Amino acid sequence: xxxxxxxxxxxxxxxxxxxxxxxxxxxxxxxxxxxxxxxxxxxxxxxxxxxxxxxxxxxxxxxxxxxxxxxxxxxxxxxxxxxxxxxxxxxxxxxxxxxxxxxxxxxxxxxxxxxxxxxxxxxxxxxxxxxxxxxxxxxxxxxxxxxxxxxxxxxxxxxxxxxxxxxxxxxxxxxxxxxxxxxxxxxxxxxxxxxxxxxxxxxxxxxxxxxxxxxxxxxxxxxxxxxxxxxxxxxxxxxxxxxxxxxxxxxxxxxxxxxxxxxxxxxxxxxxxxxxxxxxxxxx
Amino acid sequence: xxxxxxxxxxxxxxxxxxxxxxxxxxxxxxxxxxxxxxxxxxxxxxxxxxxxxxxxxxxxxxxxxxxxxxxxxxxxxxxxxxxxxxxxxxxxxxxxxxxxxxxxxxxxxxxxxxxxxxxxxxxxxxxxxxxxxxxxxxxxxxxxxxxxxxxxxxxxxxxxxxxxxxxxxxxxxxxxxxxxxxxxxxxxxxxxxxxxxxxxxxxxxxxxxxxxxxxxxxxxxxxxxxxxxxxxxxxxxxxxxxxxxxxxxxxxxxxxxxxxxxxxxxxxxxxxxxxxxxxxxxxx
Numbered sequence: 229x230x231x232x233x234x235x236x237x238x239x240x241x242x243x244x245x246x247x248x249x250x251x252x253x254x255x256x257x258x259x260x261x262x263x264x265x266x267x268x269x270x271x272x273x274x275x276x277x278x279x280x281x282x283x284x285x286x287x288x289x290x291x292x293x294x295x296x297x298x299x300x301x302x303x304x305x306x307x308x309x310x311x312x313x314x315x316x317x318x319x320x321x322x323x324x325x326x327x328x329x330x331x332x333x334x335x336x337x338x339x340x341x342x343x344x345x346x347x348x349x350x351x352x353x354x355x356x357x358x359x360x361x362x363x364x365x366x367x368x369x370x371x372x373x374x375x376x377x378x379x380x381x382x383x384x385x386x387x388x389x390x391x392x393x394x395x396x397x398x399x400x401x402x403x404x405x406x407x408x409x410x411x412x413x414x415x416x417x418x419x420x421x422x423x424x425x426x427x428x429x430x431x432x433x434x435x436x437x438x439x440x441x442x443x444x445x446x447x448x449x450x451x452x453x454x455x456x457x458x459x460x461x462x463x464x465x466x467x468x469x470x471x472x473x474x475x476x477x478x479x480x481x482x483x484x485x486x487x488x489x490x491x492x493x494x495x496x497x498x499x500x501x502x503x504x505x506x507x508x509x510x511x512x
Numbered sequence: 513x514x515x516x517x518x519x520x521x522x523x524x525x526x527x528x529x530x531x532x533x534x535x536x537x538x539x540x541x542x543x544x545x546x547x548x549x550x551x552x553x554x555x556x557x558x559x560x561x562x563x564x565x566x567x568x569x570x571x572x573x574x575x576x577x578x579x580x581x582x583x584x585x586x587x588x589x590x591x592x593x594x595x596x597x598x599x600x601x602x603x604x605x606x607x608x609x610x611x612x613x614x615x616x617x618x619x620x621x622x623x624x625x626x627x628x629x630x631x632x633x634x635x636x637x638x639x640x641x642x643x644x645x646x647x648x649x650x651x652x653x654x655x656x657x658x659x660x661x662x663x664x665x666x667x668x669x670x671x672x673x674x675x676x677x678x679x680x681x682x683x684x685x686x687x688x689x690x691x692x693x694x695x696x697x698x699x700x701x702x703x704x705x706x707x708x709x710x711x712x713x714x715x716x717x718x719x720x721x722x723x724x725x726x727x728x729x730x731x732x733x734x735x736x737x738x739x740x741x742x743x744x745x746x747x748x749x750x751x752x753x754x755x756x757x758x759x760x761x762x763x764x765x766x767x768x769x770x771x772x773x774x775x776x777x778x779x780x781x782x783x784x785x786x787x788x789x790x791x792x793x794x795x796x
Contacts, residue, residue: 288715316607325615325646326773329608362609417793424790431572431783438792498714506708508722509701 233263233271238482239405244455244465250448268474275481276321276413282485283326283358285493290356292496296401298353299487300386301480304370305409306421306447307437309470310477311362319360320482329355331362331443344386345393346367352397358484359402365390369454376447382491387457398462403487406463407480408451409470413444418452517555518545522766523689528739528749534732539696539755545762552758559765560605566643567610569777574640576780579683582637583771585764586645589693590656590705590731591684591721593754594761600692602765603644605749612637628652628670628694629677632636636681642685642768649674653738658730671741687771690747690762692735693754697728 235241241260263271289295302309305465319327339347345365353359369386372378378386398404411419420441423433440447459465466483470476488496525544543684573579574718586605589597603611614635623631630647637643653670656662662670695703696736704721707713724731743749750767754760 243710288712312609314611320604320608320768324604324608324613324644325596325599325609328607331609344671348649360608376760410679417796420793421790424786424793427781428779429778430779430786433782433784433789435784435789435792438796441793486760487607493713496715497711498717500717502708502714505717505719505722509704509725510699510706512725 232275232482232485234260234269234482235262236260237486238479239464239466239486241481242466242468242479243336244467248455248459248466248467250410250452250467253467253469255410255415257468258467258472259469261475265472268472268478272317272474272478272481275478275485275501276318279318279481279485279488280322282488282491282493283322285495286488287356287370287491287493290354290425290497292408294496295493296355297403298355298357298359298401298489299405299484299491300353300359300361300397301484302364302404302406303355303409303480304364304366304368304407304451305470306416306444307413307424307440308394308416309409309411310473311409313473314407314477314480315360315362315376317477319358322358325386326357327360328357329362330375332367344388345389346366349393353402354413355401365393366412366454366458370447373382373450373453376445389460391460391463394460394463396457403464403490405483406459407464407483408455408465408467409476410467413441415471416441436445514676516559516766516769518544518766519546519549521770522763523748523750523770526750526752526763526767528743528751532739532743532751534694534736534751537694537751537753538741539694539699539753541753542756542759543753545759549756549758550633552762556762556765557603557756559762559769560602563602563765563769563772564606565776566775567606569779570772570775571610571640573777574638574781576783578780579777581640581687581775581777582639582641582643582685583687583689583775584637584681585768586642586648586650586688586690587641587693587737587764588648588650588691589754590695590728591724592700592707593693593695594757597757598644598691598761598764599644599646601761602768603642605644609642610641612641613644613646616648616651627673629673633677639685649677650738650742654731654734656728657737659732660692674742675744676687678742678744678747687774688747689767689771690743690749691767692739692749692751693760694751695754697725697756699723701713701763759792 238260285296303314305311315329348365369383373383394404420437423429455465468476468479522544570581587598589595598614630651653667657667678688707717739749752760752763
C-alpha cells in the first residue's frame, strides 16, 4: 500500500483499534496521506480505474463460480459529512453493473414489524458485487440511542445481534468495510449554511437537521460506544477525517482497493475449448 | 433537440412507428446525427453533465413531493450488441443514487411460480429515479417465442398483458423508453470472436451464444412482432443502430435526455423560512 501516495496501509491507519478515542481524531487531518488536494484528486482519478478493473475481475470470477466473495461498504456519518459525495465520486466511478447500493431511510411499517436486521439482510451484496449501505443497521443503535427510540436493554441486545450478524456475513465471503466520515461541528454548520444560500440546495435542507445538530455531543458519545462494541476483527470500523472532501473520498477509495486487493480476483480461465469455439463461431 | 449535433428529435427519428420494418434498418447507420466518432464522443461527455443535473432535479422534486415522475429505460438486444456499454458509459455517468438498475436473468423457481410480469413490477423505478432494465419482460416474448418456451396462445396473451401493464406504468408518471440495440450478424461474429481472443473476455463467452446466433432470423422475426404489437403511444420502441458503439451510446443518452426534458424538473422551492433557519443554524 506504499504506492498511491499513502505512507502505509490505510486500512490499518484509519482502523478503530483498542483504546481508540473519537475525540482524539482531528477532522481536518489527513492521516497516512502525504499529498495535497491536487495530488489527492489525481490519485482519486487514477484509483477509479484500478477499482473498476478489480471489481470487474471479481464479478467475472463470481459468474464463473470460482468465488463467493463480495465487498460491503457501510457508510455512517452526521448530516452533510459527505456520504453522498462518496457514493457519487468513489462508488460512481465503478461500472453500475457491479454496484448494489442501498440508501436506508426511516423504516417502513413492514420493516418495523420485523427485527431491525431483517431489511439489512435482504440488501447484502451478492457474490461479485460491491454493496454500499448509505446509512445502515447502525442507525438503530445511534439515533435509536440518542433519541431513545429503544430501551437501553434493547440497544445492548442489538450490539450483540450486530456482531453475530456481521460475523456470519464475513464468514460467507463478504469483506465488510465500515466507515464513519468524521466532520467537525463547525464544518457541518458551514455546509448546512451553504444549503440555505443556494436554491439548488434547498431540497437537501431539513429544519430537523438543526435539531439533530443540537445533540452533537450525544451523537459523538453514541458513535464512541458503537466503536467500542462493534469494531471487530472481521468487521472493523474506520474513522475517516472528512472536513477535506478530497481526502475522505481518497481514503474510502483506498479502503475499497485494499479490500479488493485482499480478495485478489483473477480473470477466470475458459471452461470451454477455445479453438473449437473459434471454429464453431467462424462457421456460424 | 437541434442542439447537441442532432438534425432533429432523436426520439422521433428512432421511433418504431406505423409500417416500421426492422429489416430496413442499417446497423451501420447513424440516423439523425451528423457528426463522427470524435464529435460523438465529445457530445456524449457533454451530455453526461446535463443528464446528471436533470436527474438530480427530478430526484429533488420527488423528495419534495412535487412530482411522482420517473424514467424507465428498457434495453433489449442480441448478445454483444452493447447493453453493458450503455449501462457503463451512459447510465454510469449519472450519480448512482439516482439509478435503479436491474439485470434480468433466467427466472428463478419463485419467479416462475408467478406471472411473468410479477418480478418486473417489483423493479419499477420509484419517483425521482432513472430505472434501467438490462433485459426485461420482453425476453418472455422473444426467447419465449423463438425457443418455444411458451405456446403461441400464451405469447399472444403476454402481448396484451404487456400493453396493459405499460399503459398503467406510464399513467403513474413513468416515462418508458424502450430501446433495441441493433447490430448485424457479422458484427456480432467479430465481437464474439474478440471474446475468444482475449483472456480478460473469456468469462463473457458462452458456447450457448453460438446456438442462439444460429437462430438469428427467428430472433429478428420475433423482434419485428414485438415492435408490431407493443410499440404504443405511451411506450414506444426505438431501434438504435449499434454497429458503431459511440453512436448507440450517444443515441440512448439523447433518448434519456429527451425524456427528462419532457418532464422538465425544477429545483423545489424551500418549504421552510430561509432567514429564520439561517438564524437558528447560526445560533446552534
